[in-house]
Amino acid sequence: MKSISKAKNRIHLLDEIRGFAVFCMIFYHAFYILGSSFGINGATKLFNFFLPVQPIFAGIFIFICGISCTLSGSNLKRGLILLGIAVGMTFVTAFVMPKMGFVECEIYFGILHFLSVCVLIYVLLSKFVSKTSLFTGILVCAVLYAFTSGIGKGVLEYGSLFSFKLPEKLYETNFLVPLGIYNSDFFSADYFPLFPDIFIFFAGVFAGKHFIANGYPEWCYENKLSFFSFLGRNALVIYIAHMPLIFGVAYAIDLIINL
Secondary structure, rough: OOOHHHHHOHHHHHHHHHHHHHHHHHHHHHHHHHHHHOHHHHHHHHHHHHHHHHHHHHHHHHHHHHHHHOOOHHHHHHHHHHHHHHHHHHHHHHHHHHHHHOOOOOEEHHHHHHHHHHHHHHHHHHHHHHHHHHHHHHHHHHHHHHHHHOOHOEEEEEEOEEEOOOOOHHHHHOOOHHHHOOOOOOOOOOOOOOHHHHHEEEEEEEEHHHHHHHHHOHHHHOOHHHHHHHHHHHHHHHHHHHHHHHHHHHHHHHHHHHH
């Protein structure tokens, strides 16, 4: 039997889609940092312009991460590493950067926190997920996504069919921030609560399980967009590095301008 290289087996389409989402994220965060921390009005306008489409590329990224979990044999390790990095990012943005004069940069439950918890939950539910069909899984995820999408506003509802108002007492503190429950004092520069987006992640998991069982089309393995493929393969490193780099470059330029 001929050995097949990892490069040939790599599903480049997933890398390319993930890379495109990362590319959009870099510019989105750059506009936010330049506007909020350095007072550049043009950046703030661009941030507000792209704000409505941010959930789209974020959703794509989360969905692809769900698919990717079905291709990994070490999700527990990956989840714990992600969680450790996320906690480190909270420490830097909430305690170190404010001492350096940077405000509104705190990240308390951002995309890395969200994904790490999703991966760890998947580890616990993997046997159940493997027994669920694609149609059933996607349907359940769609229903629960719609049902929990109003949790930040204090309600669980499904259109006009059902509505349940959550106790106001839950929203008096920020202990339930990971679930999407918080008071008016809460702020996080990057915030991805588990509800409702965890169901986008699990929709990706169900899709991934389906493709593993039935095979990916051949064209998914073709490397068509090398730049986005590179970004996708190195998404974690880029995410960790891009914000300090943006801050560093902007800070240097600001110093030069004000000399």
